[in-house]
Amino acid sequence: MKIFKQKIRQALNDQVLQAALDANAERRNAARLTALASLPINYEEAQEQAYKIRKNVIDNLEKYLELFIQNAKANGLIVHTAENAIQAREIILGIAKNNNAKLIAKSKSMVSEEILLNQCLEDSGIQTVETDLGEYIIQLRGEHPSHIITPAVHLLRNQVGETFQKKLGIPYTTDIPILTQAARKTLRKIFLDADIGISGVNFGVAESGTLCIITNEGNGRMVTTMPKIHVALMGIERIVPTLEDLVKMLDLLPRSATGQETTVYTQFIHSPRSNNDLDGPLKRHLILVDNGRRNTNKSPIQDVLLCIRCGACINACPVFREIGGHAYIGEKGEFTPYPGPIGSVISPALFGESKFGHLAQVCSLCGACKEACPINIDLPNLLLRVRAGGKEIHSKKQNFQPRGLTAPLIYSLRIFSFIMQHPKLLLVLQKTLGLFSTIFSLGKPWINLPPFSGWGYSKDIPTPVKHPFREQWVKKAISFKEPPGNFKPSHALMDQQKSLHGGSKRKSLSVKNRTILIHKFEREFTTLDGKFYICSKDTLADKVIELLKSLKTEQIISWNVRGKFEKIIDSLIENNIAINLCMPSNAKVGLTGVTAAVAETGSIMLTSGEGKPLSASLLPETHIAILYAEDIYPRLENVLTLPEVKNASASVLISGPSRTADIEMTLTIGVHGPREVIVICAT
Numbered sequence: 001m002k003i004f005k006q007k008i009r010q011a012l013n014d015q016v017l018q019a020a021l022d023a024n025a026e027r028r029n030a031a032r033l034t035a036l037a038s039l040p041i042n043y044e045e046a047q048e049q050a051y052k053i054r055k056n057v058i059d060n061l062e063k064y065l066e067l068f069i070q071n072a073k074a075n076g077l078i079v080h081t082a083e084n085a086i087q088a089r090e091i092i093l094g095i096a097k098n099n100n101a102k103l104i105a106k107s108k109s110m111v112s113e114e115i116l117l118n119q120c121l122e123d124s125g126i127q128t129v130e131t132d133l134g135e136y137i138i139q140l141r142g143e144h145p146s147h148i149i150t151p152a153v154h155l156l157r158n159q160v161g162e163t164f165q166k167k168l169g170i171p172y173t174t175d176i177p178i179l180t181q182a183a184r185k186t187l188r189k190i191f192l193d194a195d196i197g198i199s200g201v202n203f204g205v206a207e208s209g210t211l212c213i214i215t216n217e218g219n220g221r222m223v224t225t226m227p228k229i230h231v232a233l234m235g236i237e238r239i240v241p242t243l244e245d246l247v248k249m250l251d252l253l254p255r256s257a258t259g260q261e262t263t264v265y266t267q268f269i270h271s272p273r274s275n276n277d278l279d280g281p282l283k284r285h286l287i288l289v290d291n292g293r294r295n296t297n298k299s300p301i302q303d304v305l306l307c308i309r310c311g312a313c314i315n316a317c318p319v320f321r322e323i324g325g326h327a328y329i330g331e332k333g334e335f336t337p338y339p340g341p342i343g344s345v346i347s348p349a350l351f352g353e354s355k356f357g358h359l360a361q362v363c364s365l366c367g368a369c370k371e372a373c374p375i376n377i378d379l380p381n382l383l384l385r386v387r388a389g390g391k392e393i394h395s396k397k398q399n400f401q402p403r404g405l406t407a408p409l410i411y412s413l414r415i416f417s418f419i420m421q422h423p424k425l426l427l428v429l430q431k432t433l434g435l436f437s438t439i440f441s442l443g444k445p446w447i448n449l450p451p452f453s454g455w456g457y458s459k460d461i462p463t464p465v466k467h468p469f470r471e472q473w474v475k476k477a478i479s480f481k482e483p484p485g486n487f488k489p490s491h492a493l494m495d496q497q498k499s500l501h502g503g504s505k506r507k508s509l510s511v512k513n514r515t516i517l518i519h520k521f522e523r524e525f526t527t528l529d530g531k532f533y534i535c536s537k538d539t540l541a542d543k544v545i546e547l548l549k550s551l552k553t554e555q556i557i558s559w560n561v562r563g564k565f566e567k568i569i570d571s572l573i574e575n576n577i578a579i580n581l582c583m584p585s586n587a588k589v590g591l592t593g594v595t596a597a598v599a600e601t602g603s604i605m606l607t608s609g610e611g612k613p614l615s616a617s618l619l620p621e622t623h624i625a626i627l628y629a630e631d632i633y634p635r636l637e638n639v640l641t642l643p644e645v646k647n648a649s650a651s652v653l654i655s656g657p658s659r660t661a662d663i664e665m666t667l668t669i670g671v672h673g674p675r676e677v678i679v680i681c682a683t
Helices: 002-012 015-036 043-059 061-074 085-098 110-114 117-123 133-141 157-168 176-193 219-225 243-258 293-297 302-306 312-316 340-351 353-362 368-372 379-388 407-420 423-441 454-458 469-475 493-501 514-527 540-550 566-574 636-640
Strands: 078-082 103-106 127-130 196-200 203-205 210-215 229-235 265-269 283-289 446-448 460-462 531-535 555-558 578-580 589-593 596-598 603-607 622-628 650-654 676-682
Touching: 002 353, 015 243, 015 312, 043 061, 043 243, 043 302, 061 078, 061 203, 061 283, 078 085, 085 117, 085 196, 085 229, 085 283, 103 176, 103 219, 110 117, 110 196, 110 229, 117 127, 127 133, 133 157, 133 176, 157 176, 176 219, 196 219, 203 243, 210 219, 210 229, 210 243, 219 229, 219 265, 219 650, 243 636, 293 302, 293 340, 302 340, 312 340, 312 368, 340 353, 340 368, 340 379, 353 379, 368 379, 407 423, 514 531, 514 676, 531 540, 540 566, 540 589, 540 622, 540 676, 555 566, 566 578, 596 636, 603 622
Parallel strands: 078 283, 103 127, 103 196, 196 229, 229 283, 531 676, 555 578, 555 589, 589 622, 622 676
Antiparallel strands: 203 210, 210 265, 265 650, 446 460, 596 603, 603 650
């Protein structure tokens, strides 16, 4: 507890940290509220649906886990189960050694932080590089992430500039786009040379064995597409029963995490590369990590497993906004990857109450975390349960042994508890305090507290009354007036937001004609910084050539599939544009078709298959996608049921160019994926 308090004081006195935290919290919360207002249904209804889905999974975890493993294996994934962090590290180390791996490219994974994976691999002589921009920055600095969504939230741009100057050898700059491009250039070689790619998993779909991964920068796609071996790390609780349930979770996760209606890349991975695929890993390993989750599922704090790792509670927490993530440490200074309200419950649950039980003591119980949670987890109640202690927090016995409290405070609370359980004793004490209160207050309505602590210097307490409320209630006749006719109770946060954002009524999906869908798609896609052109099918090939010439490119990486795409390929050949199915070093443009598009979010779905390299939409700086109007659908659930999507080894939903806001919450377009995405819609 002493080290913990020292960390808190250090954070409060760090002016640079305070500036960084203030900027992040306000922007994140504002973006979240705006994004939630665009939900297709009322926010409370979406919360209720999400809670029921997650609660159903946790209550029937073994059943869904068995089904998920069965389907994942049937898809061709190599499934491993790890009871604890040691087993998980050993499995990954074994995969690396069996494949003679020297270089591993890692996408952001909280489970990998949880099991302390990087240090294990480095100690074994395997270079392991974080590729998420925020994670890469803190890896260069030798630090741990301070937030589960924005790992470098504690840093300002000048600190990043100094780090890149020292570690990458570039001239010092505070220009965020330049810093981002320096990382892109350095990490591109890592992606192409890596022997293994390691990623996390946002959701596993039980009915299909699908892995769903959502990212913005493109590094998640890189590590799951370019290396020959892909290893996915997943907590056993991150399951949804069906694809329909997955869509409901995807409605909430990006909005709550980053304030987006959808992330730039939403991947649906079913299997390793098929015989017809032109890219993708030859093997995909899935490691399902327990590490205390089953024990937690049997405990009074079971509901903490409902968490989808959006970080909304962290952004809303007034304590985190003052001390940051690095202040959340164990009894002896141990690191935890989970800060904030959710971390104050997860860390004791997974890593031991004796090490991390004290984290719950910093909570003010204001309830902001519960209001922000898209799953409606009752975090204040869970934090109280952690505070109460017990035979560890996994015990259901009420043998409380509170941790992190001084002995006088513990005994004071026990005395208070005894008094509150005996009403007559409480009444006597209330009247006694009321009689003597005038002596201490000198006739004032407040009693000045002695400065025995920092709290006493600035706080006073009301003078105890001579007649308690219950006594006054009996003596006085209480009458209630009816509320005014125009009175409307405020039930929840989103009721306030409706007046600001025009309400959150369900959007109509019964579209009368194709034109409405096209215009809806165009509006959403261009809002995401995409470029949109429309032409007839007869002039499509000419439009593609015109666009390529304007980009001054004579070499592209392209799909080469029969059917609709053949005429375009013939036209490219006639105009002496070199077509590649694999990525040449000097190709700046990628040309692909589109399997389907989602009008609601302005997204395009690409699937792997014969003549369809997914890298064509990932590696070049500019991605041109050919969309036929009849392939536009209202919502994502309409697209996920298509045979082309269900049968593909991998699919990706793309929503605009790659982006990041990992440095000072400043949006930068073009990170690891294309910086320009152009859709040509043929009608």
